[in-house]
Amino acid sequence: YLAEWADLAAAACWALTGVLSAASVRYFDPMALNRYRIVFAALLLLGLTSWLGGWGTLPSGSSLPLALSGVVGIFVGDTALMMALARLGPRRASIVFATNAPMAAALEFWLLKETLSPLVLLGCSTVLAGVVVAILLGQRPNNENNLEQTGGYLSVGVLLGLLAALGQAVGVVMV
Numbered sequence: 001y002l003a004e005w006a007d008l009a010a011a012a013c014w015a016l017t018g019v020l021s022a023a024s025v026r027y028f029d030p031m032a033l034n035r036y037r038i039v040f041a042a043l044l045l046l047g048l049t050s051w052l053g054g055w056g057t058l059p060s061g062s063s064l065p066l067a068l069s070g071v072v073g074i075f076v077g078d079t080a081l082m083m084a085l086a087r088l089g090p091r092r093a094s095i096v097f098a099t100n101a102p103m104a105a106a107l108e109f110w111l112l113k114e115t116l117s118p119l120v121l122l123g124c125s126t127v128l129a130g131v132v133v134a135i136l137l138g139q140r141p142n143n144e145n146n147l148e149q150t151g152g153y154l155s156v157g158v159l160l161g162l163l164a165a166l167g168q169a170v171g172v173v174m175v
Helices: 002-027 030-052 063-097 100-111 118-137 156-174
Strands: none
Touching: 002 030, 002 063, 030 063, 063 118, 063 156, 100 118, 100 156
């Protein structure tokens, strides 16, 4: 059950990141904020990997695919996510970003010729339907909550959120 707990912890971190970044992404430029986040995370990861002696655990020849995965998933995906967060707020951005799992499943089916079970297809369909319903019906008039504020066109924010999800999905499939 360790993998399931790790999945839940990762999801909780993503949700917390959206809430904690909501004010910062409006104060800083989303590109600048993401630049700070990436540099901080890279330094933390480099230090932790060096301290724990994890460099030897990388398989030979895996550096280039991992680097490309990072460029697509972290640089492109995270930058688009911060831009979507600035336009949609954390709740809506997280809802749109949830499409990354169905996108990854579709990419695995298309590129890696993996078979998708009926349960996986049902899960993907449920996520996509939930995202559509949440976007279309999620507008609350006169909501003064700072986390619900939107900026700019909703459609641009949704497209940025979908780009973020696609970047994450492509990065995961590359790994």
